Amino acid sequence: MQHSTLELRGLTRRFGAKVAVDGVTLSVPPGQMLGILGRSGAGKSTLLRMINRLIEPSAGTIRYGGADVTALTGKALRDWRSGCAMIFQQFNLIPRLDVLTNVLMGRLNHRPVLSSLFGMFSAEERAMALRALERFDLLETALRRAGQISGGQQQRVAICRALLQEPALLLADEPIASLDPHNARVVMDALRLINREDGLTVLCNLHHIDTARSYCDRIVAMQDGRIVFDGSAGELTSDRVREIYGVSEDEFHGAAMPAGDLMLA
Amino acid sequence: MRVAPAEIAALRARLPAAFGASLAVRVGRVVLAVLAVAWLVADLVWFDLTPARLWAGIGGLGKILRLMFPPSPGEQWLDILNGLAQSVAMAFLGSFLAMLIAVPLGFLGARNVVVNALAHFTIRRFFDGMRGMDQLIWALAFVRAVGLGPLAGVMAIMAAEIAILAKLFAEAIENADTRQPEAITAVGGNSVLRMRFGLLPQVAPVMLAQFLYQVESNTRSASILGVVGAGGIGLQISERIRVGYWDQVLFIIILILVMVAAIDQLSALIRRKLIGEG
Missing domain, CATH: 1.20.5 (Single alpha-helices involved in coiled-coils or other helix-helix interfaces)
Known part of the structure; x- marks a missing residue:
C-alpha cells in the first residue's frame, strides 16, 4: 500500500446513548509514531478499531491518500485492512496453530483462497515468515504451538504476522497492557524498530504516560471520546497532565490502571 | 519484501x-x-x-x-400417553439413580483425587468396560433378570448411565482449577475438605449440566427400550409398526419430539436458575 497521510474528520461512534468517540479530527503524516493516551474507557480502542473498520463509525470520515476508507466494501475493504495491520492487547493468535502458520496468516489477503485453505504456502512465503521471526529473535519457536510460548513472544509473533501483511500503517491497541515490564519494553522497542527501519506509520494506544513519552514522536490524549491534547512528547509535561485531567500524573495512573496491572516505570 | x-x-x-x-x-x-x-x-x-x-x-x-399422513392418535391414545409418561419417568429415575452412584465414582476416577496410577487406570478401564455395553443390551439382560416392564428399563438406563456420568464427572474434576484446592490445603484442610470446598463448588455446575443433558438424551433412548419389553412408549411404537398403523406411529413420533423439546427447555431453565448465565 502507498504511504500517505491518514485523515480523520469528525469521527464519532455511539453505543446506544453512550458516545465512545466524539468528533475526532486528526491528521497523521506517513512515518509518524503516534501515541494515543487515555484512561480505560476514553475511546482509544474504539477509535483504533474504526480506522481498520472492525467497528463502523456512526458519523465522520476516514480518508487515506485520497480514498474514502469509510465507504470501502468487499475486496477493497479487505485490502485496506491488510494495509493497516492490527496488534491486539491479547495478541489474538491462533494458539492451536504453530508460530510459523500464525505468521503466514499475514499473507492471507495476498494469495489465492483455495491454496490457503489447504495450507499450501510457498517456500518464499515461508522464508519471509522465518526472516521476520529471526528479526525478532523468535526463529527457534517457529514450529511450536503459539499457545505454548510466553506472552512477550506471542506479541512479537503478532508483530511478525502484521509485517507479513506488508502494511503502510500499524495500529497497536494497548500492545503492552498484558505484559510484564521487561516484555513491555521488548515489544515497544520492536514497534519503534519497524517504525524507524520500515517506515511504517504506527498508531499506538497506551495508558501509561512515560511509555508514550519515551517512544512516540507525537502524543494525542483522549478523554470521554474527545481529543484533549495533541502535541510532541516534550510538550506533555506533568503540569499539562494536571491541567488536562485535573489530577497529578501518579493519580492519573492510579485511576487508569486496574488493580494488579504492572507499571512500566 | x-x-x-x-x-x-x-x-x-x-x-x-x-x-x-x-x-x-x-x-x-x-x-x-x-x-x-x-x-x-x-x-x-x-x-x-x-x-x-x-x-x-x-x-x-x-x-x-x-x-404416515395424516397423523392420527387412533383408538388407544390413552395407552400412548401412558407409555410416554412412563418413558420420561424411566429416563429421569434411571439417570438420577445413576448420578447418585456416579458422583463418588467420578471422584475416584479422577487422576487428581486418586493419585495412584494403577488404581486410576483400573477404575477408568472399568468405566470403559461398562460403557462398552449398550443400553439396549443391558435392557435385554434386565428383562430376563427382573421381567418385562419399566423396572428393567430403569435398571438398564442406570447401568449404562453410571459409567458415562462417572467418566464425564471424572474428566470435569481433572480439568478443575488446582489453585482452589491449594488454598484449602494452605488453610490446613484435609483431603475430604479439599474435595468439598476446593473441587465441588467448581465442578458441581458442570456435573449438573451434564446430568440434565443425559436426562434429555435418555428420554430419547428410553423410547426404544419398550421394543425389547423394558417399558415405555417403545412397546406402543413396535406394536403399531407390526400391524402397519403408520399414521399412529407418526403421531407418537411427534409427541416424542414435543416432549424432548419441552425437557430441553426445562433443563435450560433449571441450568439458568441454578448455575446462572456466566
Whole structure:
C-alpha cells in the first residue's frame, strides 16, 4: 500500500446513548509514531478499531491518500485492512496453530483462497515468515504451538504476522497492557524498530504516560471520546497532565490502571 | 519484501521442517489415504451397496411416509400417553439413580483425587468396560433378570448411565482449577475438605449440566427400550409398526419430539436458575 497521510474528520461512534468517540479530527503524516493516551474507557480502542473498520463509525470520515476508507466494501475493504495491520492487547493468535502458520496468516489477503485453505504456502512465503521471526529473535519457536510460548513472544509473533501483511500503517491497541515490564519494553522497542527501519506509520494506544513519552514522536490524549491534547512528547509535561485531567500524573495512573496491572516505570 | 532464492535455501537448510512435511511423512499420508479409500470401496462391495439399491430404499421409505399422513392418535391414545409418561419417568429415575452412584465414582476416577496410577487406570478401564455395553443390551439382560416392564428399563438406563456420568464427572474434576484446592490445603484442610470446598463448588455446575443433558438424551433412548419389553412408549411404537398403523406411529413420533423439546427447555431453565448465565 502507498504511504500517505491518514485523515480523520469528525469521527464519532455511539453505543446506544453512550458516545465512545466524539468528533475526532486528526491528521497523521506517513512515518509518524503516534501515541494515543487515555484512561480505560476514553475511546482509544474504539477509535483504533474504526480506522481498520472492525467497528463502523456512526458519523465522520476516514480518508487515506485520497480514498474514502469509510465507504470501502468487499475486496477493497479487505485490502485496506491488510494495509493497516492490527496488534491486539491479547495478541489474538491462533494458539492451536504453530508460530510459523500464525505468521503466514499475514499473507492471507495476498494469495489465492483455495491454496490457503489447504495450507499450501510457498517456500518464499515461508522464508519471509522465518526472516521476520529471526528479526525478532523468535526463529527457534517457529514450529511450536503459539499457545505454548510466553506472552512477550506471542506479541512479537503478532508483530511478525502484521509485517507479513506488508502494511503502510500499524495500529497497536494497548500492545503492552498484558505484559510484564521487561516484555513491555521488548515489544515497544520492536514497534519503534519497524517504525524507524520500515517506515511504517504506527498508531499506538497506551495508558501509561512515560511509555508514550519515551517512544512516540507525537502524543494525542483522549478523554470521554474527545481529543484533549495533541502535541510532541516534550510538550506533555506533568503540569499539562494536571491541567488536562485535573489530577497529578501518579493519580492519573492510579485511576487508569486496574488493580494488579504492572507499571512500566 | 521478496526473498532471494539463496536466502530461501539457507533458511530451508536451517529449518527444513518449516517448509512442509518430509518425503517419508508425505508417502505415509498417501498410503493411509489409499488404505482408507480401499476400505470404503471394499465395504460398498461387501454389502452390495449400489446406487440403484440405495435409490430403491429411499423409494420404500417414501411409501411409508405417505402412509404416515395424516397423523392420527387412533383408538388407544390413552395407552400412548401412558407409555410416554412412563418413558420420561424411566429416563429421569434411571439417570438420577445413576448420578447418585456416579458422583463418588467420578471422584475416584479422577487422576487428581486418586493419585495412584494403577488404581486410576483400573477404575477408568472399568468405566470403559461398562460403557462398552449398550443400553439396549443391558435392557435385554434386565428383562430376563427382573421381567418385562419399566423396572428393567430403569435398571438398564442406570447401568449404562453410571459409567458415562462417572467418566464425564471424572474428566470435569481433572480439568478443575488446582489453585482452589491449594488454598484449602494452605488453610490446613484435609483431603475430604479439599474435595468439598476446593473441587465441588467448581465442578458441581458442570456435573449438573451434564446430568440434565443425559436426562434429555435418555428420554430419547428410553423410547426404544419398550421394543425389547423394558417399558415405555417403545412397546406402543413396535406394536403399531407390526400391524402397519403408520399414521399412529407418526403421531407418537411427534409427541416424542414435543416432549424432548419441552425437557430441553426445562433443563435450560433449571441450568439458568441454578448455575446462572456466566
